[in-house]
Amino acid sequence: MPLDHNSDISDDALLQLYANGDQAAAQMLTLRLAPRAYGQAYRMLGIAAEAEDVAQEAMMRFWKIAPEWRTGEAKMTTWLYRVTSNLCTDRLRKTCTTTLDAIDEPVDPSPSAADTMQDIARHDALQSALMELPERQRQAVVLRHLDELPNPEIAEVMEISVEAVESLTSRGKRALAQILKGRKAALGFEGNAR
Amino acid sequence: MSTDDDLTALFDEVRRTPPEPSTDFMQRVLNDGQTMQPAPLGVMRMPPRKRGQIATFFAGLSDALGGWPAFAGLATAAVTGLWIGISPPQTLLTPFGMILGDDSAALSGALEYGDGFDFTLFEG
Numbered sequence: 001m002p003l004d005h006n007s008d009i010s011d012d013a014l015l016q017l018y019a020n021g022d023q024a025a026a027q028m029l030t031l032r033l034a035p036r037a038y039g040q041a042y043r044m045l046g047i048a049a050e051a052e053d054v055a056q057e058a059m060m061r062f063w064k065i066a067p068e069w070r071t072g073e074a075k076m077t078t079w080l081y082r083v084t085s086n087l088c089t090d091r092l093r094k095t096c097t098t099t100l101d102a103i104d105e106p107v108d109p110s111p112s113a114a115d116t117m118q119d120i121a122r123h124d125a126l127q128s129a130l131m132e133l134p135e136r137q138r139q140a141v142v143l144r145h146l147d148e149l150p151n152p153e154i155a156e157v158m159e160i161s162v163e164a165v166e167s168l169t170s171r172g173k174r175a176l177a178q179i180l181k182g183r184k185a186a187l188g189f190e191g192n193a194r
Numbered sequence: 195m196s197t198d199d200d201l202t203a204l205f206d207e208v209r210r211t212p213p214e215p216s217t218d219f220m221q222r223v224l225n226d227g228q229t230m231q232p233a234p235l236g237v238m239r240m241p242p243r244k245r246g247q248i249a250t251f252f253a254g255l256s257d258a259l260g261g262w263p264a265f266a267g268l269a270t271a272a273v274t275g276l277w278i279g280i281s282p283p284q285t286l287l288t289p290f291g292m293i294l295g296d297d298s299a300a301l302s303g304a305l306e307y308g309d310g311f312d313f314t315l316f317e318g
Contacts, residue, residue: 018227018231019232020232020234021231021232021233021234022234023228023231026224026227026228026231027224029227030220030223030224030227031220034215034219034220034223035212035214035215035220038213038215038219039212039213039215042213043213048213048216051213052215052216052219055215055219055223056219056222056223056226059223059226059227060226060230063226063227063230063231064230066230067231067232119207119211122204122207122208123208123211126204126205126208145205145209146205146208146209146212148209173198173201176201177198177200177201180201180204
């Protein structure tokens with residue numbers, strides 16, 4: 001599947017094209033949105049197969065409403081993050097017995113990362129640490145520090161106030177630092193004595 | 195991991211290499227999107243119907259005669275002619291009876307070959 005070379009087309013324009021039956025628009029929307037939904041679901045669930053299920057369901061809901069999307073009313077990505085987030089929450093409540101052993105090794109096919117076991121170990125350590133965070137903290141940290149969403153948008157996704165987002169990300173980050181403190185060897189930060 | 199900087203560096207690194215979804219997943223999502231996509235506006239494509247030789251012949255005949263209204267007229271005329279032959283109405287028989295009379299020979303005579311051909315019967 002080719003990469004999305006039409007990044008200059010706005011989300012609203014793409015939605016309009018999709019609603020008019022333009023097949024290329026379906027492909028561009030898939031390339032633009034599906035990896036985001038998958039990434040968020042993977043960070044929240046830690047299991048690739050479950051993340052794919054959730055992301056596919058989120059995208060299915062998106063396709064359903066896409067033809068009737070009212071331009072300018074809501075941001076498409078915010079909506080998708082919220083749906084994915086809710087689906088992840090549902091999934092976590094159903095499978096609250098998931099152990100850390102069930103979490104996949106992070107898969108990263110890019111040559112620069114795959115070449116070094118250290119990088120894989122770091123990603124693994126971060127993912128494991130994320131899974132130890134309370135669900136809401138994890139969600140806030142992922143959206144803020146990995147998806148790089150601004151706090152007001154995270155507030156919209158999580159349906160909470162901006163202050164609550166700040167509190168969650170701050171506590172989440174502190175907790176992560178604490179968890180990762182004992183894993184310096186895995187992270188390769190031992191040489192970075194300060 | 196004692197400082198924010200280490201954690202920030204880790205976030206940066208992980209962000210640069212986001213989890214990659216499988217090709218199968220991307221294809222499934224695209225298939226869903228294409229299945230649920232509205233049809234293009236203003237274009238309706240009907241697949242051509244396959245016809246046998248006989249159907250093609252009758253279709254050509256129908257076109258040549260002017261379509262189904264012509265066939266309807268033709269069928270009506272044929273059925274009417276058949277019905278008149280089997281059971282001719284009295285109003286049709288009476289004028290012929292007045293002209294030919296009751297003599298059956300007159301009817302035979304009317305149906306005979308013309309006089310001009312009689313000589314051919316006597317030639318050896």
